[in-house]
Amino acid sequence: MRTAHRTCPLCEAVCGLRLTLDDAGRVTSVKGDPDDPFSKGFICPKGASLGALDEDPDRLRAPMVRTGGEWRETGWEEAFQAVERGLTAVIEAHGRQALAVYLGNPNAHTMAGALYNAPLIKALGTRNVFSASTSDQMPKHVSCGLMFGDPLAIPVPDLDRTDYLLMLGANPLESNGSLCTAPDFPGRLKALRRRGGRFVVVDPRRTRTAALADEHLFVRPGTDAYLLFGIVHTLFAEDLTAVGVEVEGLTEVRALAEDFSPKAVAEVCGVPAEVTVRLARELAAAPTAAVYARIGTCTAEFGTVAQWLVDVINVLTGNLDRPGGVMFAKTATETGRRSRPYTTGRWHSRVRGLPEANGELPVATLADEIETPGEGQVRALVTVAGNPVLSAPNGVRLDRAFGGLEFMVCVDPYLNETTRHAHVILPPPPVLRSPHYDFALLSFAVRNYARFSPPVLPPEPGRPSEAEIIARLAMIASGQGAEADPALLDELILDQMLRRAVETPGSPVEGRDVDELRAGLEGGSGAELRLDAMLKLGPYGLSLAALREHPHGIDLGPLEPRLAEMLRTVSGRVELAPPQLVADAVRLRERLAVPPAEIVLIGRRHLRSNNSWLHNVGPLVGGSNRCTLQINPQDVARLGLDGHAVVRSSTGELTVPLEPTDSIMPGVVSLPHGWGHAGTTQRTAAEHAGVNANALTDESKVDLPSGNAVFNGVPVTLAPA
Ligand SMILES: Nc1nc2c(c(=O)[nH]1)N[C@H]1C(S)=C(S)[C@@H](COP(=O)(O)OP(=O)(O)OC[C@H]3O[C@@H](n4cnc5c(=O)[nH]c(N)nc54)[C@H](O)[C@@H]3O)O[C@H]1N2
Ligand SMILES: Nc1nc2c(c(=O)[nH]1)N[C@H]1C(S)=C(S)[C@@H](COP(=O)(O)OP(=O)(O)OC[C@H]3O[C@@H](n4cnc5c(=O)[nH]c(N)nc54)[C@H](O)[C@@H]3O)O[C@H]1N2
Ligand code: SF4
Ligand SMILES: [Mo]
Numbered sequence: 001m002r003t004a005h006r007t008c009p010l011c012e013a014v015c016g017l018r019l020t021l022d023d024a025g026r027v028t029s030v031k032g033d034p035d036d037p038f039s040k041g042f043i044c045p046k047g048a049s050l051g052a053l054d055e056d057p058d059r060l061r062a063p064m065v066r067t068g069g070e071w072r073e074t075g076w077e078e079a080f081q082a083v084e085r086g087l088t089a090v091i092e093a094h095g096r097q098a099l100a101v102y103l104g105n106p107n108a109h110t111m112a113g114a115l116y117n118a119p120l121i122k123a124l125g126t127r128n129v130f131s132a133s134t135s136d137q138m139p140k141h142v143s144c145g146l147m148f149g150d151p152l153a154i155p156v157p158d159l160d161r162t163d164y165l166l167m168l169g170a171n172p173l174e175s176n177g178s179l180c181t182a183p184d185f186p187g188r189l190k191a192l193r194r195r196g197g198r199f200v201v202v203d204p205r206r207t208r209t210a211a212l213a214d215e216h217l218f219v220r221p222g223t224d225a226y227l228l229f230g231i232v233h234t235l236f237a238e239d240l241t242a243v244g245v246e247v248e249g250l251t252e253v254r255a256l257a258e259d260f261s262p263k264a265v266a267e268v269c270g271v272p273a274e275v276t277v278r279l280a281r282e283l284a285a286a287p288t289a290a291v292y293a294r295i296g297t298c299t300a301e302f303g304t305v306a307q308w309l310v311d312v313i314n315v316l317t318g319n320l321d322r323p324g325g326v327m328f329a330k331t332a333t334e335t336g337r338r339s340r341p342y343t344t345g346r347w348h349s350r351v352r353g354l355p356e357a358n359g360e361l362p363v364a365t366l367a368d369e370i371e372t373p374g375e376g377q378v379r380a381l382v383t384v385a386g387n388p389v390l391s392a393p394n395g396v397r398l399d400r401a402f403g404g405l406e407f408m409v410c411v412d413p414y415l416n417e418t419t420r421h422a423h424v425i426l427p428p429p430p431v432l433r434s435p436h437y438d439f440a441l442l443s444f445a446v447r448n449y450a451r452f453s454p455p456v457l458p459p460e461p462g463r464p465s466e467a468e469i470i471a472r473l474a475m476i477a478s479g480q481g482a483e484a485d486p487a488l489l490d491e492l493i494l495d496q497m498l499r500r501a502v503e504t505p506g507s508p509v510e511g512r513d514v515d516e517l518r519a520g521l522e523g524g525s526g527a528e529l530r531l532d533a534m535l536k537l538g539p540y541g542l543s544l545a546a547l548r549e550h551p552h553g554i555d556l557g558p559l560e561p562r563l564a565e566m567l568r569t570v571s572g573r574v575e576l577a578p579p580q581l582v583a584d585a586v587r588l589r590e591r592l593a594v595p596p597a598e599i600v601l602i603g604r605r606h607l608r609s610n611n612s613w614l615h616n617v618g619p620l621v622g623g624s625n626r627c628t629l630q631i632n633p634q635d636v637a638r639l640g641l642d643g644h645a646v647v648r649s650s651t652g653e654l655t656v657p658l659e660p661t662d663s664i665m666p667g668v669v670s671l672p673h674g675w676g677h678a679g680t681t682q683r684t685a686a687e688h689a690g691v692n693a694n695a696l697t698d699e700s701k702v703d704l705p706s707g708n709a710v711f712n713g714v715p716v717t718l719a720p721a
Contacts, residue, residue, distance in 0.1 A: 004456040005551040007436045008047040009109040013176040013183040014438050015039040015047055025457050027051025037555040038449045039183030045608045049617050058682050059413045060427035080482040082424050086407035090380040097376040100128035104386025111527045112466035114439035120470055123478035128378050134362045138706040139303035142357050145342035146578035149568025151358055155326035156180045157290035159188045159446045162324045163197045164286035168224050169296020173208035174605045178294050181445035206663040218665045221602045222713025223269035225302040228309035229260030234280035235316045242318035249577025256585050283317050288324025299711040302588050303703035308581045327559035328566050331442045332450040332542045333534040341570050350376045354707045362707030363392045364699045370401040380407040389417040390612040390674055393709040394651045395694035415681045428466035432456040437531050451553030467527040490526030501537050580705050597715035604670045612674035616682040627675035627690025628659035632666040644721035652695040655721050
C-alpha cells in the first residue's frame with residue numbers, strides 16, 4: 001500500500017486528492033487531501049471515481065484504425081503512419097484550408113492540451129480552428145478582450161472576501177464552479193453567508209445553489225442582458241456609481257442604458273422592476289460586491305452583451321480590481337502578456353462569414369464548412385478531447401457531416417459518438433500515468449496557487465504520453481513525417497522561450513546565456529521541462545523542483561489588485577463602451593419589441609456527470625443523474641402531458657421522459673446535454689443512453705460578437721407522446 005497526491009482533472013475546482021494504491025498499482029481509495037492549502041480535503045463523487053475511470057474496461061488501450069465499418073487495434077507506429085497518409089493525401093489534393101481541428105473541453109485540464117495544441121494548430125496551417133470554447137465561454141473572452149485588451153484577463157469574484165455576490169446562470173453546487181477556480185465552492189458560499197454577506201442567485205430554475213442563497217430570482221432564459229441593463233440604468237438614474245478605475249465610454253454606457261429602465265425590461269425578463277432597482281441599490285451599498293455570471297448567460301443569444309454588462313456593473317460599483325470585488329489572479333507560469341490590443345473578426349468563416357474570435361471560428365458553423373462544396377471545404381478533421389456530436393449545436397447534423405469526411409483522426413480515450421467517425425483513434429494514457437499542472441484554470445483561481453502532480457504510476461511500456469501524441473501529430477502536419485522525434489519540438493519551443501526571455505528587459509534572466517539556462521532545466525519529459533522553464537521565468541521564481549517538494553501545492557496568497565499590469569487597451573483605460581458591444585446592445589433594444597416564445601429550452605448539469613463522458617463509469621450514472629425534461633407542473637397540466645412528451649424545435653424533435661417540478665419556471669423546460677449515447681463501445685453508457693439535447697439546439701443562431709452557440713432560450717413546442 002502507498003499514498004500518492006494528485007490534482008483532480010475532472011472539473012475546474014482543481015481539488016487535491018489523496019490516493020491509496022496497492023502493490024499492483026490499483027487504486028484502493030480516493031479522498032480529498034486534507035493537507036492541501038487550497039482544497040482542504042474537499043472532494044466530490046467524480047473525483048472519488050478517478051480510479052474507476054482509469055480502470056474502465058471500455059477505455060481504449062491501443063490505437064484503433066477503421067476500414068469501412070471495421071475497427072482493429074494497431075501498434076503506435078502503424079497508427080501514426082496511417083495519420084500521415086490520411087493528412088498528406090488531403091493536403092496534397094485540396095490544400096491546408098481543407099483541414100480543420102476541434103479541441104474539446106478536457107484540453108483545459110491536461111498539460112498536453114495546454115502546451116501542444118498551439119503548435120498543432122500552427123502546424124496544420126488552417127484557419128478552420130474550432131473548439132468547445134464557442135460552446136462555452138467565448139463571450140467572456142470577447143467582452144474582456146474588448147474591455148481590458150486581453151481575452152484572458154478575466155476577473156473572478158473574490159469569493160472569500162466579498163460581502164455581496166450576485167450570481168447569474170451558474171450552479172456551482174453541481175458544476176463546482178467555472179471561470180472561477182474555487183475548490184469547495186459550496187463551502188465558500190456558506191462561509192460568505194456566515195460572515196454576514198448576502199448571496200443572490202438568478203436562474204430559471206431554483207437550483208441547489210439557489211437553495212443556499214439569501215434570495216433566488218427566476219429570470220426568463222436568454223434575458224440576463226436586459227436585467228443587467230436594468231441594474232446599470234438604476235445605478236446611473238439614482239446616482240449610485242462609484243467608479244474607482246480609469247475608464248473610457250462612461251457617457252456612452254449611460255446613454256445606452258436610458259432605454260433599459262427596470263420597468264421597460266420587467267416583462268421580458270420576468271423580474272419585477274422594484275426587484276431590479278433593489279438589486280442595484282444593494283450592489284451599490286454593499287461594502288464590497290461581485291457580479292458573477294456563467295454558462296447560463298454565456299450560451300445565449302446576447303451572451304457577450306451580458307458578460308460585458310456584468311463587468312460594467314463591477315466597474316460602476318467600484319468593485320473591479322479590489323479585494324471583495326472581482327480580481328485578476330497571478331499565476332506562477334505567467335510569462336508576459338500579449339502585446340497587441342485585442343480585436344475579433346481578423347478573418348471570417350468561409351460559408352456564413354462569421355467573425356474569428358481568439359483565432360477560432362464558431363463550432364456552430366463547423367457542419368457548414370464540411371458540407372458546403374467549394375474552395376476551402378473541410379475534408380479532414382483532427383479532434384483532441386471532444387465530442388461535438390453530443391456537445392455542439394445541432395450535433396445530429398455534425399454526426400452526418402463527419403461521416404462524409406475523407407480523413408478524421410481523434411485523440412481520445414473512448415470510441416464515442418464523435419470518434420466513431422474517425423479513421424484513426426489515438427488514446428492518451430490513463431490520468432494517473434500522466435503528469436498534471438493547471439496552466440489555464442489557475443489563472444481564474446480565487447487564490448494565487450500552484451500545484452504540480454507527477455504521474456502516480458509509471459508509463460506503460462511503448463505507450464506515448466498525450467503530449468507526445470499531439471506533438472507527433474503536429475510534426476506530421478508540418479511535413480516532418482510520422483517518424484519525427486517529438487523531443488525536437490520541445491527543444492525548439494524551449495529555445496524560443498529562453499531566447500525571448502534573455503532578450504526581454506527586466507526579465508529574471510535578462511542577458512543570460514540560453515544554453516546555460518537550458519542545461520539548468522529539469523523534468524522527466526518535454527512537457528515537464530517546459531513547465532520548469534515557465535515557472536522559473538514566472539513572477540514567483542518557482543521551479544518544478546520547488547513544486548515537487550510541495551505535493552499538496554503552494555498557496556501564493558490572496559488575489560491582489562493588478563489592473564494596471566493587466567490592461568492592454570489602446571487607451572490604457574478600461575473600455576466601458578466598445579463599439580462592437582454597443583452595436584449589439586442596439587440590437588438588444590430592438591428585440592424588446594419581439595414577443596417571447598411560449599416555451600423555451602435550457603440545459604442543466606448534474607454533480608455526477610461531466611458533459612458527455614462520465615456516463616460509462618457505473619457509480620456515476622443512474623439515480624438522479626438522468627436525462628429527463630424538467631417542466632413546471634402547470635405546463636404539464638396546460639399541455640395535457642403525461643409521462644413522456646415530444647419536444648420539437650427548429651432543428652429536430654425528441655421524445656423525452658418528463659420530470660415535473662415546481663423548481664423550474666413555467667414556460668421553461670430543461671434537458672441536460674451530453675446524453676444520447678449510441679453507436680459506441682461504451683457498454684454502461686449504452687444502458688443509460690438518454691437523448692441528445694443538441695438535436696434540438698439550432699446551429700444557425702449564434703451570439704453575434706463571439707460566434708458562441710445558443711443553448712439556452714431555444715424556442716420549442718411540446719406535445720403528448
Ligand atoms: N445543450 C448544451 N450543449 C452544451 C452545453 C450546454 O450547457 N448545453 N455545454 C457546452 C460546454 S460548456 C462545453 S465545455 C462543451 C463540451 O464539449 P466537448 O469538449 O466537445 O465534449 P465533452 O463531452 O466534454 O467531451 C470530452 C471528450 O474528451 C475525452 N477525454 C477525456 N479526458 C481526456 C484526456 O485527458 N485526453 C483526451 N485526449 N481526451 C479526453 C472524452 O472521452 C470525451 O470524448 O459542451 C457544450 N455543449
Ligand atoms: N458535475 C459537473 N460539473 C461540471 C460540468 C458537468 O457537466 N458536470 N461541466 C463543466 C463545464 S464544461 C462547465 S462550462 C461548467 C459550467 O458551470 P456552471 O456555469 O455552473 O453550469 P451549470 O451547472 O450548467 O449552471 C448553469 C445554470 O444556468 C441556468 N440557466 C440556463 N439558462 C439561463 C439563463 O438564460 N439565464 C440565467 N440566469 N440562468 C440560466 C441553468 O438553469 C443552470 O442552473 O461546469 C463544469 N463542471
Ligand atoms: S469538485 Fe471537481 S476537481 Fe474537485 S473532486 Fe470533484 S470533479 Fe474533481
Ligand atoms: Mo464548458
